[in-house]
Amino acid sequence: MRDHERNDKPHRCDQCPQTFNVEFNLTLHKCTHNGEDPTCPVCNKKFSRVASLKAHVMLHEKEEVIISAYTLFTDF
């Protein structure tokens, strides 16, 4: 059997070795380098912690908003 590499994620951080399946997750991750507050892509509300933003975005998803395009958070 061949190795099935499932680790070649398309979105790689340019400041550390981390990689992400979902561009949105990379965007969130980069906030940790920049010291910027992570921002909701739906309503642009800012959050002091990525975990808080993720919980918030889940609420949008329940409302069937655009987030389906992001294939939510499979990395976490």
Ligand SMILES: [Zn+2]
């Ligand atoms: Zn990084």
Ligand SMILES: [Zn+2]
């Ligand atoms: Zn929001």
